[in-house]
Amino acid sequence: MYRYWKKRFKTTLEQDEELEAIKKELKKLVKKKFGGSLAIRMVDSGSCNACEAECNALSNPYYNLEELGIHFVASPRHADVMFLSGVMTFNMYHHAIDCYNQIPSPKWVIAIGDCVKDLGVFEKTYAIKGNSIEVTHYIPNCPPSPKDIIAGFLEFAREV
Amino acid sequence: MRLIARFAQELQNGIEIVDVYDKETQKSLLSFDNLKIGTLTKKYPSAIWMERKISDEFGVEFIDSFDTRPLLKHEHFPSDIYPLRKNFNATEINFSEYKPYDYEAIGGDGVFQVAVGPIHAGIIEPGHFQFSQAGEEILHLEIRHFYKYRAIEKMCEGKEPMAIKKIVERISGNESVAYQVAFVDILAQASGIELPTSIKQKYATLLEVERIIHHLTDIGFIANDVGFAPALALGGKLSEEARRVFAKITGHRFGFGAIKEELTIDFGSLIEFLNYLEKELEFFRDWIYDIPSVWDRFDTTGKLSVRKAIKYGVVGVGARASGVKVDARDNDFYKNFGYQMQLGKKGEVSDRFKLRFNEIFNSIEMIKNFETYDNEGFEFGEFKDGEYSAFTESSIGELFMYLKIKNGLVDRFFVRDPSFINWQAFHTTIYKDIIADFPLINKSFDLSYAGSDL
Ligand code: SF4
Numbered sequence: 228m229y230r231y232w233k234k235r236f237k238t239t240l241e242q243d244e245e246l247e248a249i250k251k252e253l254k255k256l257v258k259k260k261f262g263g264s265l266a267i268r269m270v271d272s273g274s275c276n277a278c279e280a281e282c283n284a285l286s287n288p289y290y291n292l293e294e295l296g297i298h299f300v301a302s303p304r305h306a307d308v309m310f311l312s313g314v315m316t317f318n319m320y321h322h323a324i325d326c327y328n329q330i331p332s333p334k335w336v337i338a339i340g341d342c343v344k345d346l347g348v349f350e351k352t353y354a355i356k357g358n359s360i361e362v363t364h365y366i367p368n369c370p371p372s373p374k375d376i377i378a379g380f381l382e383f384a385r386e387v
Numbered sequence: 388m389r390l391i392a393r394f395a396q397e398l399q400n401g402i403e404i405v406d407v408y409d410k411e412t413q414k415s416l417l418s419f420d421n422l423k424i425g426t427l428t429k430k431y432p433s434a435i436w437m438e439r440k441i442s443d444e445f446g447v448e449f450i451d452s453f454d455t456r457p458l459l460k461h462e463h464f465p466s467d468i469y470p471l472r473k474n475f476n477a478t479e480i481n482f483s484e485y486k487p488y489d490y491e492a493i494g495g496d497g498v499f500q501v502a503v504g505p506i507h508a509g510i511i512e513p514g515h516f517q518f519s520q521a522g523e524e525i526l527h528l529e530i531r532h533f534y535k536y537r538a539i540e541k542m543c544e545g546k547e548p549m550a551i552k553k554i555v556e557r558i559s560g561n562e563s564v565a566y567q568v569a570f571v572d573i574l575a576q577a578s579g580i581e582l583p584t585s586i587k588q589k590y591a592t593l594l595e596v597e598r599i600i601h602h603l604t605d606i607g608f609i610a611n612d613v614g615f616a617p618a619l620a621l622g623g624k625l626s627e628e629a630r631r632v633f634a635k636i637t638g639h640r641f642g643f644g645a646i647k648e649e650l651t652i653d654f655g656s657l658i659e660f661l662n663y664l665e666k667e668l669e670f671f672r673d674w675i676y677d678i679p680s681v682w683d684r685f686d687t688t689g690k691l692s693v694r695k696a697i698k699y700g701v702v703g704v705g706a707r708a709s710g711v712k713v714d715a716r717d718n719d720f721y722k723n724f725g726y727q728m729q730l731g732k733k734g735e736v737s738d739r740f741k742l743r744f745n746e747i748f749n750s751i752e753m754i755k756n757f758e759t760y761d762n763e764g765f766e767f768g769e770f771k772d773g774e775y776s777a778f779t780e781s782s783i784g785e786l787f788m789y790l791k792i793k794n795g796l797v798d799r800f801f802v803r804d805p806s807f808i809n810w811q812a813f814h815t816t817i818y819k820d821i822i823a824d825f826p827l828i829n830k831s832f833d834l835s836y837a838g839s840d841l
Contacts, residue, residue, distance in 0.1 A: 240624070269510045270506055271506075271511075271512050271513055271535075272513075273534075273535045273536075273537055273837075274512070274535070274560075274837065275557045275558060275559060275560040275563075275837050276512055276559060276560040276561055276835065276836070276837045277557075277560025277561070277563075277641045277643075278560075279510050279511065279512060280560060280561065280604075280641075281640075282510050283510050283604075284623070284626075284627060284630075286623070287620070287623030287624060287626070287627045288620055288623060288624045288627075289624065289627050299509070299510055301508035301509070302508070313535070314537060316534065316535055316536055316537055317461075317463070317464065317480070317482075317536070318459075318461045318464070318533060318534045318535070318536055319505070319513060319534050319535065320463075320482075321462075321463065321482075322505050322506055322513070322534070323506075326506055347557070348553040348554055348557055349537065349542065349554060349557070350478075350542050351478045351479070352478055352537065352538040352541050352542050353468075353470055353475075353477050353478060353479065353480045353538060353541070354459075354470075354536050354537055354538035354541075355537055355538070369557070369643070370560070370640075370641070372640060
């Protein structure tokens with residue numbers, strides 16, 4: 228069975244030199260600055276879900292973020308970094324801040340997508356508060372592609 | 388009759404309640420000094436959220452309704468404002484004092500509550516699930532949403548119809564093309580034009596590609612939820628490849644902005660990819676259909692009975708997997724291009740899983756028939772005042788959209804996402820299961836939070 232699968236899954240992945248270079252540097256930085264392991268807690272504060280879909284895509288075989296020592300974790304208490312997406316709705320406001328407060332220091336916030344920064348294409352309504360959590364690094368675009376996110380992550384890792 | 392939506396809009400002389408059924412639409416006008424109307428919830432349980440939403444937004448009271456708790460107005464939301472009324476124009480409100488929400492809960496010896504959310508363990512949208520448990524067994528589940536409530540409807544009011552397109556295409560990222568197709572359909576009606584057939588074929592093509600991507604992602608994730616990770620790797624790989632092809636033909640990985648007046652699709656490379664995908668998928672299916680430990684978990688889990696599916700008016704994948712024939716594509720246009728309704732039998736996780744495979748195969752076949760090199764475009768004329776509505780079959784299910792134009796501007800915009808209905812039937816599927824099955828059942832429906840919350 229194992230041999231059958233191995234043969235069958237010898238599928239080819241299109242190589243992206245640029246991405247590989249980014250990942251190589253990022254892996255080094257994660258090792259140097261974060262002891263080889265960095266945990267992310269994803270919080271959606273009112274997105275359209277495309278930003279989440281791209282973050283999910285980070286673990287598909289094309290991007291394979293986990294091999295760099297970067298993991299998405301289930302609890303803020305296990306996290307070093309918060310990924311924040313969405314417009315920060317009135318109804319999510321307290322929950323998002325609560326989550327941020329549960330992350331032990333030192334901690335950093337990376338904003339995923341245009342919504343967090345300036346609501347993107349959306350406009351202020353009574354149901355939208357807008358983000359007030361201090362953001363360490365913005366990754367723009369609507370949504371940022373997985374490659375944008377990894378590249379943005381590298382910029383963040385260089386800065387901190 | 389199947390209830391599709393119940394929503395309200397403010398007119399000069401009162402609040403109008405609009406009831407949309409599959410066979411007809413009924414309207415009732417309530418005068419401002421007596422905002423009361425009978426409930427539909429006894430006959431149509433999925434009217435519960437619809438009515439609670441209208442109460443929150445307009446202050447209408449539903450006589451004899453058994454659930455009058457707030458829906459959109461969460462713990463800190465001021466209860467004395469009715470934001471969808473025309474005299475409400477604030478874009479900023481203050482948090483009011485915390486008012487606890489009265490969850491549906493079962494009491495008794497040894498029965499305990501498990502509160503899940505709004506922020507979840509994985510990379511998922513926020514929503515709350517309140518379980519009443521007797522050990523591992525689920526006694527009751529209340530789903531509470533609208534954490535992502537952005538007031539999209541209000542945001543669109545007072546703008547020129549074209550100006551809200553960029554908002555409409557970002558209501559629910561996974562269904563963007565479906566939202567755009569419905570919206571363009573409405574605009575075409577409003578300017579009194581008929582879309583050229585070749586354009587319709589191209590729109591339908593993009594809609595099917597969107598469906599393929601969504602189904603591929605789900606196939607991987609559903610299997611992952613029973614601990615079968617290799618399927619996630621393969622599903623993730625295939626959906627990424629499909630998304631890249633989608634980005635090539637639309638200029639965007641989610642097809643934002645793809646549905647335009649003029650559109651060329653490189654069918655050659657699309658079909659080349661689909662031929663490859665078909666082979667990969669045949670392998671995927673033969674492989675996973677043969678792994679008993681996966682089906683041990685899929686079979687008999689999360690059963691949505693035909694009776695409940697009909698009673699709640701469930702749509703889309705959820706309905707068809709239970710054998711209920713609802714699909715907005717069930718018409719001559721689609722049938723001419725090879726559409727065949729895929730149906731499951733029992734409404735279990737396994738049915739929904741298989742249905743996704745079958746639908747992808749059918750979508751591939753249709754796209755091959757949609758191939759066209761006709762470059763006919765069209766132009767919107769002036770948008771005439773009036774009320775317009777449209778249906779599309781998104782990757783989740785039937786999407787209903789409504790737009791009222793007054794003095795050339797949007798007076799009311801409303802959408803009923805398929806998820807809005809299906810979420811309400813969800814709790815009926817878990818009573819024979821244990822709490823550990825919940826993520827699996829949830830994923831097998833894969834409903835949208837953003838589209839439902841608006
Ligand atoms: S930035 Fe764009 S893709 Fe991301 S949540 Fe906002 S609208 Fe969606």
